[in-house]
Amino acid sequence: MAKKHKLSTVARKVLREKEDQYIQELANRIEEYDTKTSKATTFRELPISEATLKGLRESAFVKMTEIQKESIPVSLKGHDMLAAAKTGSGKTLAFLIPVVEKLYREKWTEFDGLGALIISPTRELAMQIYEVLVKIGRHSSFSAGLVIGGKDVKFELERISRINILIGTPGRILQHMDQAVGLNTSNLQMLVLDEADRCLDMGFKKTLDAIVNNLPPSRQTLLFSATQSQSIADLARLSLTDYKSVGTADILNPADGPATPETLQQSYITVPLPDKLDILFSFIKTHLKTKMIVFLSSSKQVHFVYETFRKMQPGISLMHLHGRQKQTARTETLDKFSRAQHTCLFATDVVARGIDFPAVDWVIQADCPEDVDTYIHRVGRCARYGKNGKSLIMLTPQEEEGFLKRLERRKIEPNKLTIKQSKRKSIKPQLQSLLFKDPELKYLGQKAFISYVRSIYIQKDKEVFKFDELPTEEFANSLGLPGAPKIKIKGMKAAEKAKELKNTSRQLLSLSKANEDGEIVKQKAKEVRTKIDKMFDRRNQTVLSEHYLNITKAQAEADEEDDFMTVKRTDHILNEDELPQLIAPTSKRAQKKALSKKASLSSKGNATKLKFDEEGHAHPVYELEGEEEFEKRGDAESQKRDYLSKETQLMTKVDEDDKLIAKEKRQEKKRKRLEAIRREMEAAMEDDSNDEEGPMVATLGTGNLSDDMESDSESEIQPRKRTRFADSDSDSDSDDDNKQQIIEMAAPETIEDLESLTSKLLSG
Numbered sequence: 001m002a003k004k005h006k007l008s009t010v011a012r013k014v015l016r017e018k019e020d021q022y023i024q025e026l027a028n029r030i031e032e033y034d035t036k037t038s039k040a041t042t043f044r045e046l047p048i049s050e051a052t053l054k055g056l057r058e059s060a061f062v063k064m065t066e067i068q069k070e071s072i073p074v075s076l077k078g079h080d081m082l083a084a085a086k087t088g089s090g091k092t093l094a095f096l097i098p099v100v101e102k103l104y105r106e107k108w109t110e111f112d113g114l115g116a117l118i119i120s121p122t123r124e125l126a127m128q129i130y131e132v133l134v135k136i137g138r139h140s141s142f143s144a145g146l147v148i149g150g151k152d153v154k155f156e157l158e159r160i161s162r163i164n165i166l167i168g169t170p171g172r173i174l175q176h177m178d179q180a181v182g183l184n185t186s187n188l189q190m191l192v193l194d195e196a197d198r199c200l201d202m203g204f205k206k207t208l209d210a211i212v213n214n215l216p217p218s219r220q221t222l223l224f225s226a227t228q229s230q231s232i233a234d235l236a237r238l239s240l241t242d243y244k245s246v247g248t249a250d251i252l253n254p255a256d257g258p259a260t261p262e263t264l265q266q267s268y269i270t271v272p273l274p275d276k277l278d279i280l281f282s283f284i285k286t287h288l289k290t291k292m293i294v295f296l297s298s299s300k301q302v303h304f305v306y307e308t309f310r311k312m313q314p315g316i317s318l319m320h321l322h323g324r325q326k327q328t329a330r331t332e333t334l335d336k337f338s339r340a341q342h343t344c345l346f347a348t349d350v351v352a353r354g355i356d357f358p359a360v361d362w363v364i365q366a367d368c369p370e371d372v373d374t375y376i377h378r379v380g381r382c383a384r385y386g387k388n389g390k391s392l393i394m395l396t397p398q399e400e401e402g403f404l405k406r407l408e409r410r411k412i413e414p415n416k417l418t419i420k421q422s423k424r425k426s427i428k429p430q431l432q433s434l435l436f437k438d439p440e441l442k443y444l445g446q447k448a449f450i451s452y453v454r455s456i457y458i459q460k461d462k463e464v465f466k467f468d469e470l471p472t473e474e475f476a477n478s479l480g481l482p483g484a485p486k487i488k489i490k491g492m493k494a495a496e497k498a499k500e501l502k503n504t505s506r507q508l509l510s511l512s513k514a515n516e517d518g519e520i521v522k523q524k525a526k527e528v529r530t531k532i533d534k535m536f537d538r539r540n541q542t543v544l545s546e547h548y549l550n551i552t553k554a555q556a557e558a559d560e561e562d563d564f565m566t567v568k569r570t571d572h573i574l575n576e577d578e579l580p581q582l583i584a585p586t587s588k589r590a591q592k593k594a595l596s597k598k599a600s601l602s603s604k605g606n607a608t609k610l611k612f613d614e615e616g617h618a619h620p621v622y623e624l625e626g627e628e629e630f631e632k633r634g635d636a637e638s639q640k641r642d643y644l645s646k647e648t649q650l651m652t653k654v655d656e657d658d659k660l661i662a663k664e665k666r667q668e669k670k671r672k673r674l675e676a677i678r679r680e681m682e683a684a685m686e687d688d689s690n691d692e693e694g695p696m697v698a699t700l701g702t703g704n705l706s707d708d709m710e711s712d713s714e715s716e717i718q719p720r721k722r723t724r725f726a727d728s729d730s731d732s733d734s735d736d737d738n739k740q741q742i743i744e745m746a747a748p749e750t751i752e753d754l755e756s757l758t759s760k761l762l763s764g
């Protein structure tokens, strides 16, 4: 036994020496590789390790894409890099291979701690990078981990110290760095920023600065993106030293052609805002045998369109994905959509960047993106890796000219499409009926309306997004709403504010308009209204007012719109002229009601208030006291002084109490305001792909990602069924040497399994 052990030690020593020699050879080959003259087209021709080559081969990666050919040899040489390449061109491998190779050449082990940090702006993208890393690094001997928020930091701490390659979203990574015994980055060799320009966008800048300040300056840094919207100066902030630019000229210089894939067929249609949903529904109905993504501007839009279209059954499976869903739901949808053949996914820009969905036929941009970069990333979800794909953008007449001009500047010239009249079908009546029947849907509609209007209002590019020209009333109708919910925008002009103030007499107005159920039936001058219309209005009023009450009750609970927009009123059309006056009820029923109220009051005459003494005798509230009794209590002057002093004391006391109450109220209000700001910041980070504050966490070695995501305590994690896998080169576990290559692990079926797979130290 001892002899055997000695032998294997010797064998290991020999192996180690061989490995050292091999690594030295690799280093020499890298040194000798001439990035200008060498014409390697396959991964095999690169100076990279057998372990990585094997991982690549087993994942069917043989030939390199352009960006891979250009960037990998340069990164292998240890240069900092700013790399840009079109969507779907294989950037993920372009940075993962140098990362894996660097640690391999450094003979990194779990005891060396964190060797590489990969930052992605969204959780979904982080998970995807992780999956690719697991595939190509399956024969490498270090661990990888995913930190995307959610699990309490303590839970991750023990595991994080053993991770060699960490992938995560900026917020969560920083959170770990901020821990007293947090992430130890002193040994870090490489930093990668995927979707670098997005990582530098507003909201991430400070976080990234803080992260970078925590990293050793000697590291190698790689920045990758499909667009380079930020200036080079911004990127240099990340202390790129003596960096090489790869592929950036194509992306930055429109003269070299569009920044979109050649295999992408791009088109646009001009659609008035109120017709958008009709056209979208017709489009889906006529493309049932396709896989498409429909981009909308906000989570609420996505939610509303998904819920209503689902009820109208277009004949294709529908899915939805946005930043306000729980991470488990998001992951599940991503997974389902990836596997589906014919389906339609409604999404926000949370999946606009980086996500590699297989075989997407169409990308529909139902709402205009905020800028051309977002356009490029959205359409980049199809036509990936040389495959064909089609995109369609719906532009309102207000947006058309401005946005096409911006696209043209980047050499993107989509074809104009027109819609056949015969294919046009209005879904307005169906939507109205749906919303009429389902108060929740109606509420969603109102929220969708508000968030769309808000999204236009907050756009920076006022030449494209013309808030003042929004056909709000027609748009609200097109969503199935009876009218546009009124929206108050902070910073309104004084005149508009005065107008709002005028509305305070609305209660009076409402009273006289109340029907027998106490509901307010809105009047629309000279408009013929059906019974259904009236019922619809009544329902509408009830639904929103209920929610409105909830919204106004606690400002702190208000969602992000409430910062600068609030639902000001719930009935939709208000004739300002009729506001402050006393209103004569117009309907017969209301007249009758008003009269009967009046009649009943007058018939009762003026009420006299009485009070009862201890014997039960009634007295008027105010009784004149007899003169004798009055004089018994002293002269009038002293009685007056006593009375005044008593009342003053009382008032001082009441005043103090009032002040105390007012102070408490102020403090409460302040607390709520701060709370609202905190929530809003969290929501802003959570939405639009800025997900690092969210509640999800996954670390390598937990064994099951979904358990991590759902459970709050370690104890909730269930043990999994374990399967034995052998290294493909070893076919028996009977002999001791082979036994060393056998790893016990769970069957890799899902991302959770993949994650647990990398937690093991696999032998190379």
Ligand SMILES: Nc1ncnc2c1ncn2[C@@H]1O[C@H](COP(=O)(O)OP(=O)(O)OP(=O)(O)O)[C@@H](O)[C@H]1O
Residues within 6 Å of the ligand: 060, 061, 062, 063, 064, 065, 068, 085, 086, 087, 088, 089, 090, 091, 092, 093, 225, 226, 353, 354, 355, 356, 380, 381, 384, 385
């Ligand atoms: N060398 C290769 N051989 C075969 N397939 C590849 C190769 N490189 C990448 N791919 C495939 O091409 C697709 C796009 O790759 P990837 O997601 O890395 O693109 P990207 O450039 O990062 O796109 P985006 O800018 O949208 O993030 C993926 O499905 C990937 O598996």
